[in-house]
Amino acid sequence: MADEHVFNEIVFDNVRIPVKYLVGEENRGWYIGMTTLDFERSNISTAAQYHRTFEQLVGYVKEQGSGNTEHGNGSQVPSSKFQAQAKLADLAIENQVGRYLSYRVASMQERNQIPNYESSAAKVYHSEYGQRLAGAGVQIMGLYGILDEESKHARLRGRFARTYLTSIGSTIAAGTSEIQRGIIEQRGLGLSRI
Numbered sequence: 001m002a003d004e005h006v007f008n009e010i011v012f013d014n015v016r017i018p019v020k021y022l023v024g025e026e027n028r029g030w031y032i033g034m035t036t037l038d039f040e041r042s043n044i045s046t047a048a049q050y051h052r053t054f055e056q057l058v059g060y061v062k063e064q065g066s067g068n069t070e071h072g073n074g075s076q077v078p079s080s081k082f083q084a085q086a087k088l089a090d091l092a093i094e095n096q097v098g099r100y101l102s103y104r105v106a107s108m109q110e111r112n113q114i115p116n117y118e119s120s121a122a123k124v125y126h127s128e129y130g131q132r133l134a135g136a137g138v139q140i141m142g143l144y145g146i147l148d149e150e151s152k153h154a155r156l157r158g159r160f161a162r163t164y165l166t167s168i169g170s171t172i173a174a175g176t177s178e179i180q181r182g183i184i185e186q187r188g189l190g191l192s193r194i
Helices: 029-040 044-064 081-110 117-146 155-170 177-188
Strands: none
Touching: 029 117, 044 081, 044 117, 044 155, 081 117, 117 155, 117 177
């Protein structure tokens, strides 16, 4: 959809590896793989990236204004100034929540603990927040928000159009949002599988 290739699913079948390359205990590779995913899902870098993206959107609104503001060729931003400000306030709060979820995971890692459902919470939150942030950027910029970086009329070099398209994949990569919710349900809340 975004015309780029960024993640893969690789399946090995009937592969034999010499015992000298064994990592951890034999037949426990799945658990090692899942532990590495717990670290990947912390989304610490994503929290920083989304903070910068949010700040760019705030800067755009301050510079360009919002709410029936003409942008040179007669097109107008579709939302009122109040709606844009309310959306930005919501996104600011959500941005901080996401940062704190990632900080929680980082603090656990600092104490040599292996975050599990905590990483899943950060992962599902950030991947879905990224979609809301990108959608808000596109909406606030109006028609300019859907232009890609190659258009001379694109705002913020087409960042929100690109992020809008790529954010869908983030709810799949490193485990779908549904998988993350299952981990939180079972390991975080102690609920049984259905």
